Amino acid sequence: MKRLLACAAGAAVLLAGTAAFPCGASFGTGITVDPHQDIIVVWKDNVETYVFQPIFCGTATDFGLILPVPATLSQAPSLTDQQAFTTAAALSEPTKRQVVQQNGGIGCGTSAGGMGGKAATVDTTTVVASGQVGFLDWKQLKADTTASFTDWLTANAYPYSSMDASVFSYYVQKGWYFVAFKISQEAAPGGGTICRALGPVALSFPTPEPVVPSRMANAGSTSTSASQRFTWRIFGITHGDAELAFADGANGDHVLWYSGAINTGDVPSLSGLAEADDRLTRLTLSFYGGSTDPDIGLTLAAPADYRGTEDVYVYDDSACSVSRSGRLPHSVMLTLFGLAMVGLVCWRRWR
Numbered sequence: 001m002k003r004l005l006a007c008a009a010g011a012a013v014l015l016a017g018t019a020a021f022p023c024g025a026s027f028g029t030g031i032t033v034d035p036h037q038d039i040i041v042v043w044k045d046n047v048e049t050y051v052f053q054p055i056f057c058g059t060a061t062d063f064g065l066i067l068p069v070p071a072t073l074s075q076a077p078s079l080t081d082q083q084a085f086t087t088a089a090a091l092s093e094p095t096k097r098q099v100v101q102q103n104g105g106i107g108c109g110t111s112a113g114g115m116g117g118k119a120a121t122v123d124t125t126t127v128v129a130s131g132q133v134g135f136l137d138w139k140q141l142k143a144d145t146t147a148s149f150t151d152w153l154t155a156n157a158y159p160y161s162s163m164d165a166s167v168f169s170y171y172v173q174k175g176w177y178f179v180a181f182k183i184s185q186e187a188a189p190g191g192g193t194i195c196r197a198l199g200p201v202a203l204s205f206p207t208p209e210p211v212v213p214s215r216m217a218n219a220g221s222t223s224t225s226a227s228q229r230f231t232w233r234i235f236g237i238t239h240g241d242a243e244l245a246f247a248d249g250a251n252g253d254h255v256l257w258y259s260g261a262i263n264t265g266d267v268p269s270l271s272g273l274a275e276a277d278d279r280l281t282r283l284t285l286s287f288y289g290g291s292t293d294p295d296i297g298l299t300l301a302a303p304a305d306y307r308g309t310e311d312v313y314v315y316d317d318s319a320c321s322v323s324r325s326g327r328l329p330h331s332v333m334l335t336l337f338g339l340a341m342v343g344l345v346c347w348r349r350w351r
Contacts, residue, residue, distance in 0.1 A: 037230070038085050040200075041244060041298075042237040042273050043210040047074060049273065050212075051084065051202045054136075054181070064158055064182040067203075068171040068213045073140055073179070075204035077133040081271040082200055088235040091266060092258035092282035094310040101315045125152040128177070133201060136181040146172050156180075164219040170294070171213070179203065202273075210236070210244060210298040218289055228289035236281035237262070237274045240303065244281040247297030251287065254296070257308040258282035279303050 040051035054065055125148040129140040143149035146169040153160050158180065160168075171178070217230055236244025240261060246254045264276040274280070285296055 037232045038089070038235070039212060039232060040084060040088060040202075040235045040237065040273060041210055041212060043207075043244065043300075044237075044239055046206055046208055047204055048207050048210055049075070049202050049204045051080060051200050051273070053082075053085070053200050064180065066158070066181070066216070066219075067179045068176045068216055069140075069179055069203070069205045070174070070176050070207050070211055071205045072128055072177060073203055073205050075202075076129070076131050077136075077138055077179070077181075077201050077203040079134050080200045080202045080273070083269050084271040084273055085200065085235070087266060087269040088237075088280060088282070089233070091260070091262070091280055092235065092307075094257050094308045096312050097309050099311045099313050101313050125149050132184055133181075134199065135184050136201075137184045138179055138181045141178045141180060143168075143172050143178065149178070160219070166292075167215060167219040170215055176213075210300070212285075212296055212298060214285065214287065214296045215291075215294060217287075218291060229286060230289065231284065231286045234283040234285060236279075236283065236298075237270075238279050238281070238300065240277040240279050242300040243279045243303045244283065245299055245301035246283060246285075247299040250297040251291070251293035253284075253286040255284045255308070256281070256306065257284060259304060259306045261303075261305075 042049040125141050125143040127139050128142050131138055146165055149168050149172060238244055243259045259281045262274050262278045262280050267274055267276055
């Protein structure tokens with residue numbers, strides 16, 4: 001049975017059958033989504049370009065994805081270069097700080113980790129635009145009610161869970177649109193199998209403030225589990241006079257890791273998404289599935305150069321009860337010797 005679940009850029013929804021073929025991800029007999037996602041958000045002059053990375057593996061008729069957007073598209077979805085993500089990640093990499101963690105006593109081998117940083121309503125759903133990007137056909141929809149949207153999903157073979165209706169309703173009530181993708185029959189005629197990464201998809205739309213539709217991740221049978229923790233890296237690109245930032249009171253755990261100007265030499269490897277002296281920001285958002293929180297709040301802030309520090313833990317096992325050679329460490333031997341002497345004295349007095 002096909003099921004609807006949240007997709008590869010975190011904000012999209014990927015549809016896959018329970019018999020999907022594993023291809024670099026743990027599909028197996030169930031459906032899972034990599035909780036670690038990377039997104040590029042370019043926001044300039046009230047237009048956002050949203051870049052995400054869908055990956056498909058399985059029967060072609062089992063796949064599709066849905067992305068909510070706040071307005072009609074100003075630019076049709078297009079493919080961009082993976083190098084943009086590679087460059088953004090490299091430029092914004094946190095400073096590494098080595099922290100030595102002492103392991104001691106019997107039962108060594110424990111682990112720890114940490115990081116730090118900074119009109120009248122008509123009950124219809126209308127197709128307002130359509131096209132093809134890579135091996136995907138896409139349609140942009142405007143739904144007046146949640147019921148009309150779910151009816152459209154059913155009529156167009158997008159199975160969904162009744163639990164997803166509240167997520168869809170959230171965007172319908174805000175007046176947002178939905179961009180629905182499906183694998184083109186030209187790519188897999190007759191509904192054959194397909195297993196490939198599409199490559200980053202970029203689409204643009206007007207919006208007075210930058211947005212990331214994080215609430216959509218809660219759609220789907222696997223992503224609604226309260227134990228599922230999502231961690232998304234958001235790479236923001238803005239004009240140099242501002243930087244992408246989390247709004248005050250933004251839900252979820254959110255950290256600023258980097259903010260800095262983009263040099264002329266790095267522009268070509270960002271695939272036309274940036275210009276010299278634009279500002280690159282790296283943000284991390286973490287949240288649990290099943291949340292009813294609204295989309296993560298984003299805003300613009302005054303630019304300030306910053307690079308966070310990430311702790312890299314190194315474990316010192318010298319105090320472990322048994323060393324790698326099988327011998328007791330010198331300090332432990334001394335301690336045991338002392339305990340033995342005390343025991344001997346107590347024994348002699350007891351006698």
